[in-house]
Amino acid sequence: xxxxxxxxxxxxxxxxxxxxxxxxxxxxxxxxxxxxxxxxxxxxxxxxxxxxxxxxxxxxxxxxxxxxxxxxxxxxxxxxxxxxxxxxxxxxxxxxxxxxxxxxxxxxxxxxxxxxxxxxxxxxxxxxxxxxxxxxxxxxxxxxxxxxxxxxxxxxxxxxxxxxxxxxxxxxxxxxxxxxxxxxxxxxxxxxxxxxxxxxxxxxxxxxxxxxxxxxxxxxxxxxxxxxxxxxxxxxxxxxxxxxxxxxxxxxxxxxxxxxxxxxxxxxxxxxxxxxxxxxxxxxxxxxxxxxxxxxxxxxxxxxxxxxxxxxxxxxxxxxxxxxxxxxxxxx
Amino acid sequence: xxxxxxxxxxxxxxxxxxxxxxxxxxxxxxxxxxxxxxxxxxxxxxxxxxxxxxxxxxxxxxxxxxxxxxxxxxxxxxxxxxxxxxxxxxxxxxxxxxxxxxxxxxxxxxxxxxxxxxxxxxxxxxxxxxxxxxxxxxxxxxxxxxxxxxxxxxxxxxxxxxxxxxxxxxxxxxxxxxxxxxxxxxxxxxxxxxxxxxxxxxxxxxxxxxxxxxxxxxxxxxxxxxxxxxxxxxxxxxxxxxxxxxxxxxxxxxxxxxxxxxxxxxxxxxxxxxxxxxxxxxxxxxxxxxxxxxxxxxxxxxxxxxxxxxxxxxxxxxxxxxxxxxxxxxxx
Numbered sequence: 001x002x003x004x005x006x007x008x009x010x011x012x013x014x015x016x017x018x019x020x021x022x023x024x025x026x027x028x029x030x031x032x033x034x035x036x037x038x039x040x041x042x043x044x045x046x047x048x049x050x051x052x053x054x055x056x057x058x059x060x061x062x063x064x065x066x067x068x069x070x071x072x073x074x075x076x077x078x079x080x081x082x083x084x085x086x087x088x089x090x091x092x093x094x095x096x097x098x099x100x101x102x103x104x105x106x107x108x109x110x111x112x113x114x115x116x117x118x119x120x121x122x123x124x125x126x127x128x129x130x131x132x133x134x135x136x137x138x139x140x141x142x143x144x145x146x147x148x149x150x151x152x153x154x155x156x157x158x159x160x161x162x163x164x165x166x167x168x169x170x171x172x173x174x175x176x177x178x179x180x181x182x183x184x185x186x187x188x189x190x191x192x193x194x195x196x197x198x199x200x201x202x203x204x205x206x207x208x209x210x211x212x213x214x215x216x217x218x219x220x221x222x223x224x225x226x227x228x229x230x231x232x233x234x235x236x237x238x239x240x241x242x243x244x245x246x247x248x249x250x251x252x253x254x255x256x257x258x259x260x261x262x263x264x265x266x267x268x269x270x271x272x273x274x275x276x277x278x279x280x281x282x283x284x285x286x287x288x289x290x291x292x293x294x295x296x297x298x299x300x301x302x303x304x305x306x307x308x309x310x311x312x313x314x315x316x317x318x319x320x321x322x323x324x325x326x327x328x329x330x331x332x
Numbered sequence: 333x334x335x336x337x338x339x340x341x342x343x344x345x346x347x348x349x350x351x352x353x354x355x356x357x358x359x360x361x362x363x364x365x366x367x368x369x370x371x372x373x374x375x376x377x378x379x380x381x382x383x384x385x386x387x388x389x390x391x392x393x394x395x396x397x398x399x400x401x402x403x404x405x406x407x408x409x410x411x412x413x414x415x416x417x418x419x420x421x422x423x424x425x426x427x428x429x430x431x432x433x434x435x436x437x438x439x440x441x442x443x444x445x446x447x448x449x450x451x452x453x454x455x456x457x458x459x460x461x462x463x464x465x466x467x468x469x470x471x472x473x474x475x476x477x478x479x480x481x482x483x484x485x486x487x488x489x490x491x492x493x494x495x496x497x498x499x500x501x502x503x504x505x506x507x508x509x510x511x512x513x514x515x516x517x518x519x520x521x522x523x524x525x526x527x528x529x530x531x532x533x534x535x536x537x538x539x540x541x542x543x544x545x546x547x548x549x550x551x552x553x554x555x556x557x558x559x560x561x562x563x564x565x566x567x568x569x570x571x572x573x574x575x576x577x578x579x580x581x582x583x584x585x586x587x588x589x590x591x592x593x594x595x596x597x598x599x600x601x602x603x604x605x606x607x608x609x610x611x612x613x614x615x616x617x618x619x620x621x622x623x624x625x626x627x628x629x630x631x632x633x634x635x636x637x638x639x640x641x642x643x644x645x646x647x648x649x650x651x652x653x654x655x656x657x658x659x660x661x662x663x664x
Contacts, residue, residue, distance in 0.1 A: 054590045221585075234602070243585045250582065253553075253575045256597030258386045263595040265588030270566070 001025065003062045003099030004309055009051040013313040016049040017063060019306065025103050027075035032082055032106060034089065035332045038122035038303070039067030039097040041316050041325040054267060055093045062096025064327070066125030068118055069102065071109075079106070088112050088124040090284070092272065100306065100329050107277060110284045113292055119300050119326055120291050123156070128287050128296055130241060130268050131160035135168065137271070138237050138264075139215035144169035146214035149204070149228040152244065153193065154181040155219060156298040156324055162190045163296050170214075173207050175200065175224050181321060184299075196220075200227045215239060218249045225249035229261060237262045299323030305330060333357065335394045335431030336641055341383040345645040348381040349395060351638065357435050359407035364414055364438060366421065367664045370454035370635070371399030371429040373648050373657040386599060387425045394428025396659070398457030400450050401434065403441075411438070420444050420456040422616070424604060432638065432661050439609060442616045445624055451632050451658055452623050455488070460619045460628055462573060462600050463492035467500065469603070470571050470596075471547035476501035478546035481536070481560040484576065485525065486513040487551060488630040488656055494522045495628050502546075505539050507532065507556050513653060516631075528556045536563050547571060550581045557581035561593060569594045631655030637662060 001024050010016035027033045045063055047053040057063060067089050071082045087109040089097050095104040112121045134157075140146055148165050152158050153174030165172045166189050174193045176182050182193045194203035204227060213236055216228035221243035229238045229251040238261065240249045255261040272280055290296040301323035304312035309327070316325055333356050342348035359365045377395055379385040389395060399421050403414045419441040421429050427436040444453045466489075472478055480497050484490050485506030497504045498521050506525045508514050514525045526535035536559060546568055548560035553575035561570045561583040570593065572581045587593040604612060622628040633655035636644035641659070648657055 054586075240585065240588055242589070248582065248585050248588075250580065251595070253572065253580050253597065254386075256572055256580075256595065257574070257599045258597075258602075260597060260599070260602055263583070263588065265583075265585065265590075265592060267589045267592070270590075270592055 001099060001101040002306055003096065004064065004306065006049055006057050006059050006061050006063055008059055009049065009056070011050040011052070013046050013049050013316070014310050017309065017313070019309055024101055027073055027078070027103050029076040030078055030105065031075045031103050032071045032078060032109070033073040034069040034087060034102045034104060034109075035072045036067055036069040036097065036100055036102055036329045037118045037332065038329070039064045039099075039327045040123050040126070041312055041327065042066070042126060043316070043319070044126075045098075046313070046316055054269070057096070062099050062102070064096045064098030065091035065093070066122065067097035067102070068112060068122040068124070069332075082106060086112050086114050086116075088121050088288070090125040090272070091268065093269065098306065098309070098327055100332055110281065110288060112288055116288075116292055118328070119303065120297050121288075122326055123298055123324060124284065124287060124291065126268060127156045127298060128160045128164075128291070129284065130266070131157050131164050132283065132287060133268065133271050134161060134215075134217050134239060134241065134266060135164055135170070137266075138239050141168075143214065145171060147171045147173060147208065147211055149173040149175070149213040149216040149231065151175045151196070151218045151220040151224045151228065153185045153190065154321055157219065157241070158185070159188055159298050160296055161217060162188050164290075167290065167295055173204060173213065175228065196224045200224060201230065204228065204231050212236065217241070219244055221245045221249045222247035226252065229255050229263070232259065232261045235260045235262075237264060239264050239266055241266045301325055303328045333431060333433040334638055335428065336396065336638065338381055338389050338391050338393050338395055340391055341381065341388070343382040343384070345378050345381050345648070346642050349641065349645070351641055356433055359405055359410070359435050361408040362410055362437065363407045363435050364403045364410060364441070365405040366401040366419060366434045366436060366441075367404045368399055368401040368429065368432055368434055368661045369450045369664065370661065371396045371431075371659045372455050372458070373644055373659065374398070374458060375648070375651070376458075378645070378648055386601070389428070394431050394434070396428045396430030397423035397425070398454065399429035399434070400444060400454040400456070401664075414438060418444050418446050420453050420620070422457040422604070423600065425601065430638065430641070430659055432664055442613065442620060444620055448620075448624055450660070451635065452629050453620075454658055455630055455656060456616065456619060456623065458600060459488045459630060460492045460496075460623070461616065462598070463489050463496050464615065464619060465600065465603050466493060466547075466549050466571060466573065466598060467496055467502070469598075470569050473500075475546065477503060479503045479505060479540065479543055481505040481507070481545040481548040481563065483507045483528070483550045483552040483556045483560065485517045485522065486653055489551065489573070490517070491520055491630050492628055493549060494520050496622075499622065499627055505536060505545065507560065532556060532559045533562065536560065544568065549573070551576055553577045553581045554579035558584065561587050561595070564591065564593045567592045567594075569596060571596050571598055573598045633657055635660045
């Protein structure tokens with residue numbers, strides 16, 4: 001087997017990682033061995049290797065959080081019916097997925113159909129569930145025609161959120177920073193796309209036409225988040241899951257005190273750790289179905305074989321906004 | 333009658349207001365006439381006269397939000413049993429209380445006992461209910477031994493909050509900016525008082541001894557609020573009701589995303605407007621009882637007759653931290 005292992009914590013992943021060969025691992029009791037098909041390259045993997053994430057891997061650990069593959073062996077006292085099952089690996093930070101073979105716990109796997117797209121299924125673990133939780137766990141999810149505002153609408157989470165929101169009947173107001181990104185976002189069915197900049201507040205006002213946002217979802221921080229915050233309903237919520245601009249999101253005192261708006265944050269792993277396994281698995285199964293029927297997908301920019309991992313890391317450090325990067329394992 | 337009327341919006345209340353004489357008003361149907369005993373001078377009254385509050389009075393309006401007095405007449409078709417009743421006037425922004433006589437709706441009044449302290453009862457409307465709502469409507473109020481953190485602990489809301497929290501069994505961690513204020517706060521029974529400054533985080537850590545805050549209550553903004561925010565439990569709330577420093581309160585991305593902390597705000601009038609009258613009246617009656625038995629009180633610095641209103645406004649613009657200012661009406 002081959003794997004990308006952390007050699008030292010570094011903000012430059014080409015210095016932090018090394019491609020290593022090893023004997024195919026043997027799953028311990030209660031574990032399974034997965035032959036990988038594809039593994040997503042997430043920005044959070046680079047942050048983790050840089051020691052800048054909520055979880056910091058130990059040198060020697062395999063990097064990578066999620067992916068898709070097939071169970072080819074099980075440990076002693078482990079359900080042999082799992083052998084042959086195609087599975088998505090969830091981001092539980094108990095295994096690294098940038099490897100041809102991964103040992104994992106069945107609790108960290110979701111069965112996926114044999115005919116599903118490997119790249120789309122490899123991305124199941126993080127971005128689509130983040131979008132689903134942002135929608136289901138904030139504001140009034142039972143109000144079907146509520147408005148959802150979001151920054152970075154052309155991100156992968158943004159794409160999933162638009163598609164999920166439309167699936168549920170919610171209206172979305174999408175902020176992007178460049179006109180060509182607006183075209184992408186409109187292509188996903190978003191009716192209301194506005195450009196960040198000095199006219200953002202006017203554009204949001206015009207798009208809402210007197211309505212207010214139930215929630216605003218932010219991964220940028222800074223002025224755009226505050227502008228969306230000004231258009232929240234009384235008691236509405238601005239929820240952040242990243243701060244790409246380096247500036248934290250902010251609500252004004254007028255919005256906080258006068259409009260009882262709230263600012264909060266979301267990290268998927270907190271949800272996973274605090275949710276009954278049966279519940280989280282059922283939520284993931286719903287996403288598998290929505291990926292299977294084409295309701296949900298995210299753009300893929302490029303894929304890399306593990307041997308070209310340095311190219312992959314260079315590309316990952318300069319996101320183009322054209323879609324996700326993944327490792328694929330064609331020799332598996 | 334005499335009253336302090338707004339003549340023009342101005343940040344200097346001695347320019348915004350004027351003492352006017354008029355005939356004693358006649359209550360309209362559904363209204364009552366109150367002969368005033370005392371009326372609180374709140375900073376929010378000055379902000380309103382400056383056009384810097386959530387409600388802006390119209391020139392000609394009587395200023396002042398709350399107070400205590402006695403019903404001396406009722407309008408046509410209005411319960412005559414109210415005549416002679418001593419009442420506290422709530423801050424519903426439908427009457428001005430800086431006047432010898434005030435016409436108000438019975439819905440905006442709470443009956444108070446004849447033997448209660450006029451100054452303490454005059455302050456019933458805003459500060460003690462703000463403290464009660466901060467405690468009851470945020471975090472886990474049913475966890476009796478939870479920790480409550482607060483900045484500006486030596487404010488009137490801070491004093492009510494400490495006394496209410498101890499009444500409910502909660503533990504309080506109180507931040508003050510000066511040592512002599514710490515002595516005041518300890519005098520109210522607060523066991524944990526820490527000084528704002530570069531050592532605040534260490535002092536909070538030491539006081540909590542491994543525990544976390546269920547909620548943090550802030551009226552200062554800036555670094556002290558963020559420091560308390562770092563000590564919130566998972567899912568804890570930082571709630572702001574003012575920003576004396578001019579800096580908004582802030583939670584770090586690590587606290588928002590990693591610890592799912594929330595930042596929100598509270599304005600009493602929002603609660604009043606959205607609460608059934610029977611419910612809000614019952615909550616006020618509980619506070620009347622707690623004021624009556626001495627559980628709740630706030631320090632009074634000075635009182636002024638209406639004739640000395642200019643002195644009162646000068647004093648109100650330079651808060652000493654020694655307690656509240658009130659108008660009294662000794663000729664009534």
